Amino acid sequence: MEFQGYRRKSGKVGIRNHVLVFPTVVCSAEVARMISEKVPGTVYAIHGGGCGHIGEEKAKVIRTMVGICGHGNVASVLLVANGCEVVQPELITAELDKIGQPYDVVSVQEDGGTPGCIEKGTKIAAKMVEEAAKIKKESIPLSELMLGCECGGSDAFSGLTANPSLGIAADKLIAEGGTAIFSETTEMLGCEEVLANRALNDKVAKDIYDAIDKAEARAMRGGVDIRGAQPSPGNQKGGLSSIEEKSLGCIRKGGNTTITQVVKYGETPVQKGCIIMDATAADVMNDTALLAAGCHVIVFTTGRGTPVGSPIGPVIKVSTNSVLYGKMKPNMDVNAGSIVDGEGTLASVGQEIFDKVVACANGEQSKAEALGHHEFDIHFDMDV
Protein backbone atom coordinates (compact mmCIF):
# COMPACT_ATOMS: atom_id res chain seq x y z
CA MET A 1 0.00 0.00 0.00
CA GLU A 2 0.99 3.61 -0.52
CA PHE A 3 0.13 7.00 0.90
CA GLN A 4 0.48 10.52 -0.48
CA GLY A 5 3.23 12.26 1.45
CA TYR A 6 6.34 14.39 1.21
CA ARG A 7 9.84 13.28 0.33
CA ARG A 8 12.58 15.35 1.98
CA LYS A 9 16.18 16.08 0.95
CA SER A 10 17.15 14.29 4.15
CA GLY A 11 15.81 11.04 2.69
CA LYS A 12 13.03 11.05 5.28
CA VAL A 13 9.37 11.11 4.37
CA GLY A 14 6.61 13.23 5.89
CA ILE A 15 2.84 13.18 6.24
CA ARG A 16 2.65 16.87 7.16
CA ASN A 17 4.41 19.87 5.65
CA HIS A 18 5.03 21.95 8.75
CA VAL A 19 7.11 25.07 9.07
CA LEU A 20 8.28 24.71 12.66
CA VAL A 21 9.23 27.60 14.94
CA PHE A 22 11.36 26.01 17.64
CA PRO A 23 13.03 27.57 20.69
CA THR A 24 16.46 26.20 21.54
CA VAL A 25 15.79 26.97 25.20
CA VAL A 26 12.87 27.65 27.53
CA CYS A 27 13.99 31.32 27.78
CA SER A 28 13.05 32.00 24.14
CA ALA A 29 9.96 29.78 24.14
CA GLU A 30 7.46 32.63 24.34
CA VAL A 31 9.22 34.58 21.57
CA ALA A 32 8.98 31.45 19.39
CA ARG A 33 5.26 31.22 20.16
CA MET A 34 4.73 34.91 19.33
CA ILE A 35 6.51 34.53 15.98
CA SER A 36 4.49 31.45 15.09
CA GLU A 37 1.20 33.07 16.04
CA LYS A 38 1.96 35.96 13.66
CA VAL A 39 2.63 33.66 10.70
CA PRO A 40 -0.26 31.44 9.56
CA GLY A 41 0.94 28.11 8.32
CA THR A 42 3.59 27.67 10.99
CA VAL A 43 3.53 25.51 14.11
CA TYR A 44 5.50 25.95 17.32
CA ALA A 45 6.74 23.42 19.84
CA ILE A 46 7.69 24.97 23.16
CA HIS A 47 9.39 23.10 25.97
CA GLY A 48 11.26 23.57 29.23
CA GLY A 49 14.69 22.38 28.10
CA GLY A 50 17.81 23.82 26.52
CA CYS A 51 19.88 24.88 29.51
CA GLY A 52 21.43 23.39 32.63
CA HIS A 53 22.04 20.03 30.96
CA ILE A 54 25.29 18.09 31.22
CA GLY A 55 26.55 14.69 30.12
CA GLU A 56 24.08 12.07 28.96
CA GLU A 57 21.09 14.31 29.68
CA LYS A 58 22.53 17.04 27.47
CA ALA A 59 23.06 14.50 24.69
CA LYS A 60 19.49 13.28 25.13
CA VAL A 61 18.00 16.77 24.87
CA ILE A 62 20.06 17.62 21.78
CA ARG A 63 19.21 14.27 20.14
CA THR A 64 15.53 14.93 20.77
CA MET A 65 15.65 18.50 19.44
CA VAL A 66 17.53 17.36 16.32
CA GLY A 67 14.98 14.59 15.77
CA ILE A 68 12.10 17.06 16.02
CA CYS A 69 13.71 19.82 13.90
CA GLY A 70 14.83 17.34 11.25
CA HIS A 71 11.56 15.38 11.27
CA GLY A 72 10.05 14.26 7.98
CA ASN A 73 6.82 16.10 8.85
CA VAL A 74 8.82 19.35 9.08
CA ALA A 75 9.57 21.15 5.78
CA SER A 76 11.80 23.73 7.42
CA VAL A 77 12.56 25.03 10.89
CA LEU A 78 13.19 28.47 12.38
CA LEU A 79 15.28 28.10 15.51
CA VAL A 80 14.68 30.81 18.09
CA ALA A 81 17.67 31.10 20.40
CA ASN A 82 18.05 33.24 23.47
CA GLY A 83 21.82 33.30 23.06
CA CYS A 84 23.67 32.02 26.13
CA GLU A 85 21.95 28.62 26.54
CA VAL A 86 23.73 25.27 26.86
CA VAL A 87 22.05 24.02 23.69
CA GLN A 88 23.64 26.54 21.32
CA PRO A 89 21.83 26.59 17.96
CA GLU A 90 25.00 25.33 16.25
CA LEU A 91 24.64 22.02 18.12
CA ILE A 92 21.36 21.51 16.26
CA THR A 93 22.18 23.17 12.94
CA ALA A 94 25.37 21.10 12.51
CA GLU A 95 23.16 18.00 12.46
CA LEU A 96 20.53 19.62 10.22
CA ASP A 97 23.31 20.52 7.76
CA LYS A 98 24.31 16.85 7.57
CA ILE A 99 20.84 15.82 6.40
CA GLY A 100 20.09 18.90 4.29
CA GLN A 101 17.14 20.06 6.40
CA PRO A 102 16.33 23.74 5.64
CA TYR A 103 16.59 26.03 8.68
CA ASP A 104 17.31 29.54 9.85
CA VAL A 105 18.19 30.99 13.24
CA VAL A 106 17.16 34.12 15.10
CA SER A 107 18.41 35.18 18.52
CA VAL A 108 16.73 37.28 21.18
CA GLN A 109 20.09 38.57 22.44
CA GLU A 110 21.47 39.39 18.99
CA ASP A 111 18.40 40.51 17.05
CA GLY A 112 17.02 43.34 19.16
CA GLY A 113 15.33 41.68 22.08
CA THR A 114 11.76 40.48 21.90
CA PRO A 115 10.39 42.96 19.29
CA GLY A 116 13.42 42.76 16.97
CA CYS A 117 13.56 38.98 17.17
CA ILE A 118 9.85 38.73 16.43
CA GLU A 119 10.15 41.12 13.46
CA LYS A 120 13.08 39.25 11.93
CA GLY A 121 11.68 35.81 12.75
CA THR A 122 8.26 36.66 11.33
CA LYS A 123 9.76 37.63 7.95
CA ILE A 124 11.86 34.49 7.76
CA ALA A 125 8.98 32.23 8.79
CA ALA A 126 6.64 33.81 6.21
CA LYS A 127 9.20 33.11 3.48
CA MET A 128 9.54 29.52 4.74
CA VAL A 129 5.77 29.04 4.47
CA GLU A 130 5.89 30.25 0.84
CA GLU A 131 8.70 27.80 0.05
CA ALA A 132 6.99 24.89 1.82
CA ALA A 133 3.80 25.46 -0.17
CA LYS A 134 5.73 24.63 -3.36
CA ILE A 135 6.52 21.10 -2.18
CA LYS A 136 4.29 18.55 -3.90
CA LYS A 137 2.99 15.30 -2.45
CA GLU A 138 4.01 12.01 -3.99
CA SER A 139 3.24 8.32 -3.57
CA ILE A 140 5.23 6.71 -0.79
CA PRO A 141 5.05 3.07 0.30
CA LEU A 142 3.66 2.33 3.77
CA SER A 143 6.97 0.60 4.49
CA GLU A 144 8.38 4.10 5.11
CA LEU A 145 5.71 5.01 7.66
CA MET A 146 6.53 4.96 11.37
CA LEU A 147 3.83 4.59 14.02
CA GLY A 148 4.18 5.46 17.70
CA CYS A 149 2.09 3.34 20.10
CA GLU A 150 1.14 4.92 23.39
CA CYS A 151 -1.30 4.32 26.24
CA GLY A 152 -2.24 6.76 28.97
CA GLY A 153 -5.00 7.22 31.49
CA SER A 154 -5.50 3.45 31.38
CA ASP A 155 -8.47 1.57 32.82
CA ALA A 156 -9.64 -2.03 33.18
CA PHE A 157 -10.50 -2.13 29.48
CA SER A 158 -7.14 -0.85 28.20
CA GLY A 159 -5.52 -4.27 28.13
CA LEU A 160 -8.67 -5.95 26.78
CA THR A 161 -9.89 -3.70 23.97
CA ALA A 162 -7.81 -0.72 22.83
CA ASN A 163 -4.26 -2.00 23.41
CA PRO A 164 -4.72 -5.39 21.69
CA SER A 165 -6.55 -3.62 18.82
CA LEU A 166 -3.70 -1.13 18.44
CA GLY A 167 -1.31 -4.09 18.46
CA ILE A 168 -3.20 -5.59 15.53
CA ALA A 169 -2.88 -2.28 13.65
CA ALA A 170 0.86 -2.17 14.45
CA ASP A 171 1.26 -5.74 13.15
CA LYS A 172 -0.53 -4.74 9.94
CA LEU A 173 1.81 -1.81 9.36
CA ILE A 174 4.83 -4.01 10.08
CA ALA A 175 3.46 -6.60 7.60
CA GLU A 176 3.58 -3.77 5.03
CA GLY A 177 7.27 -3.34 5.87
CA GLY A 178 6.68 -0.37 8.16
CA THR A 179 7.75 0.41 11.70
CA ALA A 180 5.96 0.64 15.05
CA ILE A 181 7.61 1.90 18.24
CA PHE A 182 6.32 1.42 21.76
CA SER A 183 7.93 2.59 24.99
CA GLU A 184 7.02 3.22 28.64
CA THR A 185 9.68 0.89 30.04
CA THR A 186 8.34 0.83 33.60
CA GLU A 187 5.22 -0.83 32.22
CA MET A 188 7.30 -3.70 30.78
CA LEU A 189 8.30 -5.09 34.20
CA GLY A 190 7.32 -8.71 34.38
CA CYS A 191 7.39 -9.13 30.60
CA GLU A 192 11.16 -9.46 30.21
CA GLU A 193 11.14 -13.06 28.94
CA VAL A 194 8.10 -12.54 26.73
CA LEU A 195 9.76 -9.55 25.08
CA ALA A 196 13.22 -11.14 24.96
CA ASN A 197 11.73 -14.21 23.30
CA ARG A 198 10.50 -11.91 20.54
CA ALA A 199 13.95 -10.33 20.08
CA LEU A 200 15.62 -10.49 16.68
CA ASN A 201 18.92 -11.64 18.23
CA ASP A 202 20.85 -11.92 21.51
CA LYS A 203 21.94 -8.28 21.40
CA VAL A 204 18.32 -7.07 21.23
CA ALA A 205 17.33 -9.53 23.99
CA LYS A 206 20.13 -8.19 26.21
CA ASP A 207 19.09 -4.59 25.46
CA ILE A 208 15.53 -5.44 26.51
CA TYR A 209 16.69 -6.93 29.84
CA ASP A 210 19.05 -3.97 30.42
CA ALA A 211 16.36 -1.36 29.72
CA ILE A 212 13.88 -3.00 32.09
CA ASP A 213 16.56 -3.53 34.78
CA LYS A 214 17.45 0.16 34.57
CA ALA A 215 13.80 1.19 34.91
CA GLU A 216 13.54 -1.00 37.98
CA ALA A 217 16.75 0.42 39.45
CA ARG A 218 15.46 3.97 38.93
CA ALA A 219 12.30 3.09 40.82
CA MET A 220 14.33 1.46 43.60
CA ARG A 221 16.48 4.60 43.92
CA GLY A 222 13.26 6.49 44.49
CA GLY A 223 12.56 4.18 47.41
CA VAL A 224 9.58 2.68 45.63
CA ASP A 225 8.53 -0.96 45.76
CA ILE A 226 7.56 -1.36 42.16
CA ARG A 227 7.29 -5.15 41.95
CA GLY A 228 6.23 -6.32 45.39
CA ALA A 229 3.22 -4.01 45.36
CA GLN A 230 2.08 -5.04 41.89
CA PRO A 231 -0.62 -5.48 40.95
CA SER A 232 -1.96 -2.95 43.45
CA PRO A 233 -4.99 -3.82 45.62
CA GLY A 234 -7.12 -1.74 43.25
CA ASN A 235 -5.72 -3.65 40.27
CA GLN A 236 -6.48 -6.94 42.01
CA LYS A 237 -10.02 -5.87 42.75
CA GLY A 238 -10.34 -5.09 39.05
CA GLY A 239 -9.27 -8.62 38.20
CA LEU A 240 -5.52 -8.33 37.54
CA SER A 241 -3.74 -11.29 39.15
CA SER A 242 -0.05 -10.64 38.48
CA ILE A 243 2.41 -8.05 37.26
CA GLU A 244 2.86 -10.17 34.15
CA GLU A 245 -0.82 -9.76 33.31
CA LYS A 246 -0.76 -6.02 33.95
CA SER A 247 2.36 -5.46 31.83
CA LEU A 248 1.21 -7.76 29.00
CA GLY A 249 -1.89 -5.61 28.70
CA CYS A 250 0.36 -2.57 28.20
CA ILE A 251 2.88 -4.05 25.78
CA ARG A 252 0.19 -5.61 23.61
CA LYS A 253 -0.25 -2.14 22.07
CA GLY A 254 3.03 -2.73 20.21
CA GLY A 255 1.70 -5.89 18.58
CA ASN A 256 3.23 -9.31 18.56
CA THR A 257 6.04 -9.34 15.99
CA THR A 258 9.82 -9.69 16.21
CA ILE A 259 11.45 -6.88 18.19
CA THR A 260 14.22 -5.63 15.95
CA GLN A 261 15.91 -2.95 18.07
CA VAL A 262 15.87 -1.15 21.41
CA VAL A 263 16.48 2.60 21.16
CA LYS A 264 17.04 5.33 23.72
CA TYR A 265 14.69 8.27 24.39
CA GLY A 266 14.24 10.15 21.12
CA GLU A 267 16.74 7.97 19.24
CA THR A 268 16.00 7.10 15.61
CA PRO A 269 16.04 3.34 14.95
CA VAL A 270 18.12 1.93 12.10
CA GLN A 271 15.87 -1.14 11.89
CA LYS A 272 12.32 -1.39 10.66
CA GLY A 273 9.60 -3.49 12.27
CA CYS A 274 8.74 -3.51 15.96
CA ILE A 275 11.00 -1.25 18.05
CA ILE A 276 11.14 -0.74 21.82
CA MET A 277 12.07 2.70 23.05
CA ASP A 278 13.44 2.95 26.58
CA ALA A 279 11.45 6.02 27.58
CA THR A 280 9.21 7.55 30.18
CA ALA A 281 5.55 6.72 30.62
CA ALA A 282 4.70 10.44 30.98
CA ASP A 283 2.35 10.95 28.06
CA VAL A 284 3.46 14.20 26.42
CA MET A 285 7.17 13.63 26.98
CA ASN A 286 6.75 10.15 25.55
CA ASP A 287 4.94 11.52 22.47
CA THR A 288 7.85 13.90 21.93
CA ALA A 289 10.34 11.02 22.18
CA LEU A 290 8.39 8.87 19.70
CA LEU A 291 8.18 11.76 17.25
CA ALA A 292 11.87 12.64 17.70
CA ALA A 293 12.66 9.03 16.78
CA GLY A 294 10.85 9.61 13.50
CA CYS A 295 7.31 8.43 14.18
CA HIS A 296 4.99 10.22 11.76
CA VAL A 297 1.81 9.51 13.67
CA ILE A 298 0.93 8.36 17.19
CA VAL A 299 -1.98 6.20 18.22
CA PHE A 300 -2.86 6.87 21.84
CA THR A 301 -5.21 4.54 23.73
CA THR A 302 -6.98 5.91 26.77
CA GLY A 303 -9.54 4.70 29.29
CA ARG A 304 -9.85 7.84 31.38
CA GLY A 305 -9.55 10.30 28.48
CA THR A 306 -6.94 12.82 27.41
CA PRO A 307 -7.03 15.69 24.91
CA VAL A 308 -3.31 15.84 24.03
CA GLY A 309 -1.99 16.26 20.52
CA SER A 310 1.33 17.29 19.03
CA PRO A 311 2.56 20.10 16.80
CA ILE A 312 4.71 17.63 14.85
CA GLY A 313 2.28 14.89 13.81
CA PRO A 314 -1.26 13.62 14.23
CA VAL A 315 -2.15 11.92 17.51
CA ILE A 316 -5.05 9.48 17.04
CA LYS A 317 -7.12 8.77 20.16
CA VAL A 318 -8.67 5.38 20.83
CA SER A 319 -11.11 5.13 23.73
CA THR A 320 -11.09 1.80 25.58
CA ASN A 321 -14.77 1.98 26.57
CA SER A 322 -17.98 3.53 25.29
CA VAL A 323 -18.69 5.58 28.43
CA LEU A 324 -15.52 7.58 27.82
CA TYR A 325 -16.31 7.75 24.10
CA GLY A 326 -19.69 9.25 24.93
CA LYS A 327 -18.18 11.79 27.32
CA MET A 328 -15.26 12.87 25.12
CA LYS A 329 -16.45 12.12 21.60
CA PRO A 330 -14.99 15.39 20.20
CA ASN A 331 -11.53 14.15 21.21
CA MET A 332 -11.84 10.48 20.21
CA ASP A 333 -11.04 9.11 16.74
CA VAL A 334 -11.86 5.43 17.32
CA ASN A 335 -13.96 3.70 19.99
CA ALA A 336 -12.58 0.31 21.01
CA GLY A 337 -15.47 0.15 23.48
CA SER A 338 -17.43 -1.19 20.52
CA ILE A 339 -15.81 -4.56 21.33
CA VAL A 340 -17.53 -4.58 24.72
CA ASP A 341 -20.79 -3.46 23.11
CA GLY A 342 -20.70 -6.35 20.64
CA GLU A 343 -20.48 -4.00 17.65
CA GLY A 344 -16.83 -4.63 16.97
CA THR A 345 -14.10 -7.22 17.48
CA LEU A 346 -10.39 -6.93 18.18
CA ALA A 347 -9.87 -7.59 14.45
CA SER A 348 -12.40 -5.01 13.24
CA VAL A 349 -11.18 -2.28 15.61
CA GLY A 350 -7.58 -3.15 14.70
CA GLN A 351 -8.51 -2.61 11.06
CA GLU A 352 -10.30 0.63 11.93
CA ILE A 353 -7.20 1.95 13.71
CA PHE A 354 -4.99 0.90 10.80
CA ASP A 355 -7.33 2.62 8.32
CA LYS A 356 -7.30 5.79 10.44
CA VAL A 357 -3.48 5.75 10.51
CA VAL A 358 -3.41 5.49 6.70
CA ALA A 359 -6.07 8.22 6.37
CA CYS A 360 -4.04 10.54 8.61
CA ALA A 361 -0.91 9.69 6.61
CA ASN A 362 -2.86 10.84 3.54
CA GLY A 363 -3.59 14.18 5.20
CA GLU A 364 -6.79 13.63 7.18
CA GLN A 365 -6.65 15.50 10.48
CA SER A 366 -6.93 13.59 13.73
CA LYS A 367 -9.36 15.01 16.29
CA ALA A 368 -6.47 16.42 18.34
CA GLU A 369 -5.11 18.21 15.26
CA ALA A 370 -8.49 19.60 14.24
CA LEU A 371 -9.02 20.90 17.79
CA GLY A 372 -5.67 22.70 17.69
CA HIS A 373 -3.85 20.59 20.27
CA HIS A 374 -0.06 20.89 20.17
CA GLU A 375 1.18 19.70 23.53
CA PHE A 376 4.93 19.20 23.62
CA ASP A 377 7.63 18.67 26.24
CA ILE A 378 11.07 17.10 26.47
CA HIS A 379 11.99 14.74 29.29
CA PHE A 380 15.26 15.38 31.08
CA ASP A 381 16.76 14.87 34.51
CA MET A 382 18.02 18.08 36.14
CA ASP A 383 19.62 16.28 39.10
CA VAL A 384 22.87 15.86 37.21
Added chain:
Amino acid sequence: MKPKAILIDTKDNVATAFQDLSVGDKVTVSLEGTEITTTIAQDIPFGHKFALSDIAIHEPVMKYGASIGLATEQIMTGRHVHVHNMESQKGRGDK
Protein backbone atom coordinates in the same frame (compact mmCIF):
# COMPACT_ATOMS: atom_id res chain seq x y z
CA MET B 1 -25.40 -8.88 21.18
CA LYS B 2 -23.00 -7.79 23.88
CA PRO B 3 -20.25 -10.37 24.41
CA LYS B 4 -20.06 -11.63 27.99
CA ALA B 5 -16.29 -12.13 27.89
CA ILE B 6 -13.24 -11.73 25.69
CA LEU B 7 -10.48 -14.07 24.51
CA ILE B 8 -7.36 -12.09 23.59
CA ASP B 9 -5.11 -14.76 22.11
CA THR B 10 -5.88 -18.22 20.76
CA LYS B 11 -3.15 -19.70 23.02
CA ASP B 12 -4.96 -18.50 26.14
CA ASN B 13 -6.62 -20.81 28.68
CA VAL B 14 -8.55 -18.01 30.38
CA ALA B 15 -11.07 -15.43 29.18
CA THR B 16 -11.93 -12.13 30.86
CA ALA B 17 -15.49 -11.20 31.84
CA PHE B 18 -16.98 -8.09 30.23
CA GLN B 19 -19.86 -8.21 32.72
CA ASP B 20 -20.64 -9.90 36.03
CA LEU B 21 -21.21 -13.61 35.31
CA SER B 22 -23.21 -16.08 37.40
CA VAL B 23 -22.98 -19.82 37.97
CA GLY B 24 -24.60 -21.68 35.09
CA ASP B 25 -24.13 -18.88 32.51
CA LYS B 26 -23.03 -20.21 29.16
CA VAL B 27 -20.36 -17.94 27.73
CA THR B 28 -18.99 -18.16 24.22
CA VAL B 29 -15.77 -16.44 23.20
CA SER B 30 -14.41 -16.46 19.69
CA LEU B 31 -11.23 -15.29 18.03
CA GLU B 32 -9.72 -15.96 14.63
CA GLY B 33 -11.96 -18.95 13.99
CA THR B 34 -11.53 -20.42 17.47
CA GLU B 35 -14.84 -20.61 19.36
CA ILE B 36 -15.05 -21.82 22.94
CA THR B 37 -18.22 -22.17 25.02
CA THR B 38 -17.81 -22.43 28.79
CA THR B 39 -20.34 -23.02 31.53
CA ILE B 40 -19.52 -20.66 34.38
CA ALA B 41 -18.93 -22.69 37.57
CA GLN B 42 -18.48 -19.82 39.99
CA ASP B 43 -19.63 -16.17 40.02
CA ILE B 44 -17.12 -14.07 38.07
CA PRO B 45 -17.03 -10.28 38.59
CA PHE B 46 -16.54 -7.96 35.61
CA GLY B 47 -12.86 -7.72 34.63
CA HIS B 48 -11.99 -11.06 36.25
CA LYS B 49 -10.89 -14.27 34.54
CA PHE B 50 -12.34 -17.76 34.28
CA ALA B 51 -10.76 -20.98 33.04
CA LEU B 52 -11.61 -22.09 29.49
CA SER B 53 -10.20 -25.54 30.20
CA ASP B 54 -8.96 -27.46 33.22
CA ILE B 55 -5.62 -26.05 34.37
CA ALA B 56 -3.42 -28.44 36.37
CA ILE B 57 -1.44 -27.35 39.41
CA HIS B 58 1.86 -25.61 38.44
CA GLU B 59 0.63 -25.22 34.86
CA PRO B 60 0.87 -21.73 33.34
CA VAL B 61 -2.21 -19.52 33.22
CA MET B 62 -2.11 -18.16 29.68
CA LYS B 63 -3.41 -14.71 28.70
CA TYR B 64 -2.14 -12.51 25.84
CA GLY B 65 -0.57 -15.72 24.51
CA ALA B 66 1.88 -15.77 27.43
CA SER B 67 2.11 -17.06 30.98
CA ILE B 68 0.76 -14.62 33.54
CA GLY B 69 1.65 -16.97 36.42
CA LEU B 70 1.30 -20.59 37.58
CA ALA B 71 -1.75 -22.33 38.99
CA THR B 72 -1.28 -23.03 42.71
CA GLU B 73 -4.04 -25.68 42.62
CA GLN B 74 -6.01 -27.47 39.97
CA ILE B 75 -8.46 -25.03 38.38
CA MET B 76 -11.51 -26.57 36.74
CA THR B 77 -13.18 -25.18 33.63
CA GLY B 78 -15.50 -22.25 34.36
CA ARG B 79 -13.87 -21.46 37.72
CA HIS B 80 -12.54 -18.06 38.80
CA VAL B 81 -8.81 -17.63 38.13
CA HIS B 82 -7.20 -15.06 40.38
CA VAL B 83 -4.64 -14.53 43.16
CA HIS B 84 -6.23 -17.26 45.30
CA ASN B 85 -5.34 -20.04 42.83
CA MET B 86 -2.51 -18.65 40.73
CA GLU B 87 0.64 -16.69 41.45
CA SER B 88 3.09 -14.47 39.65
CA GLN B 89 6.50 -15.85 38.79
CA LYS B 90 8.02 -12.37 39.01
CA GLY B 91 9.54 -10.39 41.84
CA ARG B 92 9.43 -13.35 44.22
CA GLY B 93 12.48 -12.71 46.37
CA ASP B 94 10.99 -15.24 48.81
CA LYS B 95 11.16 -18.15 46.34
